Amino acid sequence: MQIESRGDRIFNIINYTVLILVTIIVMYPLVFVLSASFSDPQTVLRGEMLLWPKGVNLNSYVKIFQNKDIISGFTNTLVYTSLGTFINLAMTILAAYPLSRKDFVGRNAIMALLVFTMFFSGGLIPTYLLIKNLGMLNTLWVMIIPNAVSIWNIIIMRTFFQQSIPGELQEAATIDGCSNIKILTRIILPLSMPIIAVTILFYAVGHWNAFFNALLYLSDKDKFPLQLILREILIQGQTNDMVKMSTESAIKQQREVEGIKYAVLVVANIPVLALYPFLQRYFVKGVMIGAIKG
Secondary structure, eight states: OOOOOHHHHHHHHHHHHHHHHHHHHHHHHHHHHHHHHHSOHHHHHTTOOSSSOOSOOOHHHHHHHHOHHHHHHHHHHHHHHHHHHHHHHHHHHHHHHHHHOTTSTTHHHHHHHHHHHHHOOOOHHHHHHHHHHTTOTTSGGGGTGGGSOOHHHHHHHHHHHHHHSOHHHHHHHHHTTOOHHHHIIIIITGGGHHHHHHHHHHHHHHHHHOOHHHHHHOOOGGGOOHHHHHHHHHTSOGGGGGSOTTSSOHHHHHHHHHHHHHHHHHHHHHHHHHHHHHHHHHHHHHHHHHSOOO
């Protein structure tokens, strides 16, 4: 049994203290927004609510789920995120695997061309004209195809394939008669669950939070993603559409608007926060699959 020295104990105390403080700093805004969404907006405006809900009120959530634009935006974002992440992951794997193979002729030149695109692009206006000429304006595909693959994620996955999966394993599979497709699907992918889970998380969060492409290329409101709907609510003051104009006073309207703002933030972020625990399970599973058993 190893005995901790006095220096180790001091280091652990400082380390835990700093980690606890960072956790509090990060968690407080999240807890505050969640509590404010369930609280009476009047107590939030007066600063009476500090952490826990005060005067529980669910009217903001009722108004949100009665608003057809938010429901439509939520549905659109689910479609964009699920379909887009699937295409992103497939293209990233299909690009990273051959680039990780030492017997792939020209892989360094192809990699150089891919890296070149990370630093230089045609610009916003040529990109808009290209998408217009391809007929993708105001369509589902304009939210998926232009960002179908990330060069950075290809580099990360290629490096994982090269460093974490022995080349001898692939050579043995080739000797046994496996084709490249079988090597990829039966050997590489089962051993690569950690990097696949991380890539899914990166792509899914990117799609869920995307609004700039929608702002440029979408004109029909029924195709807007959730983030663009929230932009109108939080920045352009569109919450008045969800508040009955026949309310008693402007002050009451302001209270309802304040509650709706907190509630839509919760509705927008809960799905992403709920995604991580499921992927965490695959992190652990992937590590166990790829580990060398004693």
